[in-house]
Amino acid sequence: MNDANQAEGDSMKITTPPQDVYPSMTVSHGDGENKIAPIKLGQRLKEIRKTLGLTLEEASQKTGLARSTLSKIENEQISPTFQAMQKLTSGLQIDIPQLFAVPKQLSATGRRDITRFEEGKTHPTSTYEHELLAVQLTNKKMMPFKSLVRARSFEDYSGWIRHDGEEFLLVLEGEITFFSEFYEPVNLNKGDSVYYDANMGHMLISASEQDALILWVTAS
Secondary structure: OOHHHHHHHHHOOOOOOOOOOOOOOOEOOOOOOOOOOOOOHHHHHHHHHHHOOOOHHHHHHHHOOOHHHHHHHHOOOOOOOHHHHHHHHHHHOOOHHHHOOOOOOOOOOOOOOOOOOOOOEEEEOOOEEEEEOOOOOOOEOEEEEEEEEOOOOHHHOOOOEOOOOEEEEEEEEOEEEEEEOOEEEEEEEOOOEEEEEOOOOEEEEEOOOOOEEEEEEEEO
């Protein structure tokens, strides 16, 4: 295919808009990179010893290994034999896999997003009026939003609402009735909250005269 035909073909590609998820969310499952750090057995042993609040001398007494040997292991000057590792795990009362556990690499991304009062992104539906929060951040691990609950009866829904992840709900104003697939309906008032598996069918209605206002946080 020549360049002209290739360009024409590219221009005819149709981009399908992303499917709207309840109500609208993109959740990150990680940073996209699996970086494997080298295991430093000596450093790991030192971390364990300090976590246990032991001096080298105390660790020596518990494990039966000479203080100088422990020091050399911690400073990566020698590698422990399997017999030495058995003494370490027995004396320190840990499992061998704990010596090889790679510590998590923690780093701050510095991300922050402020949503001023009533300045979130609106997303009305037939049963709710959602206000999406922190919309400037992409690939979030959580999706927070406030919702006015318009629905007044179970029949206002065409069926159970269910989606991936877990959800936290806090009643900010009014009263709701929370329906879930495996539990009896329960009424929740201002200040009450519920945490649940969002794969389980669920829905809610306002039980107060005015539309109830809730805070939802969805995580996947």
